[in-house]
Amino acid sequence: xxxxxxxxxxxxxxxxxxxxxxxxxxxxxxxxxxxxxxxxxxxxxxxxxxxxxxxxxxxxxxxxxxxxxxxxxxxxxxxxxxxxxxxxxxxxxxxxxxxxxxxxxxxxxxxxxxxxxxxxxxxxxxxxxxxxxxxxxxxxxxxxxxxxxxxxxxxxxxxxxxxxxxxxxxxxxxxxxxxxxxxxxxxxxxxxxxxxxxxxxxxxxxxxxxxxxxxxxxxxxxxxxxxxxxxxxxxxxxxxxxxxxxxxxxxxxxxxxxxxxxxxxxxxxxxxxxxxxxxxxxxxxxxxxxxxxxxxxxxxxxxxxxxxxxxxxxxxxxxxxxxxxxxxxxxxxxxxxxxxxxxxxxxxxxxxxxxxxxxxxxxxxxxxxxxxxxxxxxxxxxxxxxxxxxxxxxxxxxxxxxxxxxxxxxxxxxxxxxxxxxxxxxxxxxxxxxxxxxxxxxxxxxxxxxxxxxxxxxxxxxxxxxxxxxxxxxxxxxxxxxxxxx
Numbered sequence: 001x002x003x004x005x006x007x008x009x010x011x012x013x014x015x016x017x018x019x020x021x022x023x024x025x026x027x028x029x030x031x032x033x034x035x036x037x038x039x040x041x042x043x044x045x046x047x048x049x050x051x052x053x054x055x056x057x058x059x060x061x062x063x064x065x066x067x068x069x070x071x072x073x074x075x076x077x078x079x080x081x082x083x084x085x086x087x088x089x090x091x092x093x094x095x096x097x098x099x100x101x102x103x104x105x106x107x108x109x110x111x112x113x114x115x116x117x118x119x120x121x122x123x124x125x126x127x128x129x130x131x132x133x134x135x136x137x138x139x140x141x142x143x144x145x146x147x148x149x150x151x152x153x154x155x156x157x158x159x160x161x162x163x164x165x166x167x168x169x170x171x172x173x174x175x176x177x178x179x180x181x182x183x184x185x186x187x188x189x190x191x192x193x194x195x196x197x198x199x200x201x202x203x204x205x206x207x208x209x210x211x212x213x214x215x216x217x218x219x220x221x222x223x224x225x226x227x228x229x230x231x232x233x234x235x236x237x238x239x240x241x242x243x244x245x246x247x248x249x250x251x252x253x254x255x256x257x258x259x260x261x262x263x264x265x266x267x268x269x270x271x272x273x274x275x276x277x278x279x280x281x282x283x284x285x286x287x288x289x290x291x292x293x294x295x296x297x298x299x300x301x302x303x304x305x306x307x308x309x310x311x312x313x314x315x316x317x318x319x320x321x322x323x324x325x326x327x328x329x330x331x332x333x334x335x336x337x338x339x340x341x342x343x344x345x346x347x348x349x350x351x352x353x354x355x356x357x358x359x360x361x362x363x364x365x366x367x368x369x370x371x372x373x374x375x376x377x378x379x380x381x382x383x384x385x386x387x388x389x390x391x392x393x394x395x396x397x398x399x400x401x402x403x404x405x406x407x408x409x410x411x412x413x414x415x416x417x418x419x420x421x422x423x424x425x426x427x428x429x430x431x432x433x434x435x436x437x438x439x440x441x442x443x444x445x446x447x448x449x450x451x452x453x454x455x456x457x458x459x460x461x462x463x464x465x466x467x468x469x470x471x472x473x474x475x476x477x478x479x480x481x482x483x484x485x486x
Contacts, residue, residue, distance in 0.1 A: 034088075050089070062077060063108065073108065076158060095131060129155060143452070148185045176369075230245045231251075236286070244270055246274075289309055337385070365406045398443070440471070
């Protein structure tokens, strides 16, 4: 009886469909972990035997081990391919074993609705083969958060035991396998060529192929209007328009930028009240600016503005159009065009407004966001029109607004480490600027993947806009501008 009890496996979990008869313990596979053999400085050989399968399908089998008893799939592991149904199987372990260390190993088998482990077997390691790197891809890094794969030998299946370095910078491992490591690329802050190395249990492997870290920003022509703070920008066609803000005083100048020629020309000055932090948008072939603040007395007590102006590049003229609702939060609402209509989204309250042909604003369905006791949104969403869709994203969640149905639908959770303050659409992807860390986050709705990349040094009152496949950033304390192409 003692011999029989010794080989009955520990059943970690089991589930069965309601339509199927419930499985009893004696119907599960029984695994016997055999003695470890061929123990030498290159590794050790694990062996197991499967009995009493009762024709239950086994989809995966292998071994688990650690320095204590009862190892599980949360510890070191290896699988055997293809999985067997009955009989014996074995696996040579050539990496991740520390010399003179005692390990407990046991077999495991998985099915659709079960996971069972075999008996414990102990052995003392004599070491294993040193880690090797064969290749990695992609060959260069520009965006932080990209999937990066290192291929090689003798990696540990415990991610934390694989120490990956880009040059001297330690990179965290997301998941690990005996022959590959998966990491997420770091944010690139300068262009350089670095080495890729992996250290496991005192052994270090250096890849013979260098890794190119590509800093994405390139200096372009200076802005001729001086160091402009808190300006507003909008893009019509392939031309950008930048103006208002302040230099030594409030400015009403407006300038047109041609990204093909990298050149600026001055256009008609803004005829309204000079302002800071105005919001810009585009509807068809016309640009709009609204809201913002102007100097009050005594400074810095400012007055909020709610007027909305339209610029026509064909005639180089400005026209006062209407006022936006004065219930909007003055400096954090966003104006944008969609489907021939003008919208305004208030990031403070989560309200969406539509302007009709008579220049009258009507309130649409609120975005269903969590709010505090004052009615303020806990999460600030940034609206972006992309692929004929209205998407509103924060660092935590992305929503889509359906105009015909006047309805909001939650698309996905993002869980980005960076806040989303300013949104742009570039190449069918969303780009958001975190004004606190000055990090740009790229969100691809098609793959539901976020990437991050460094912005330039912190700049008070900077401006950012997108033309074609480029993001242009700058101004603030200087008249410098930088461009990044995606």
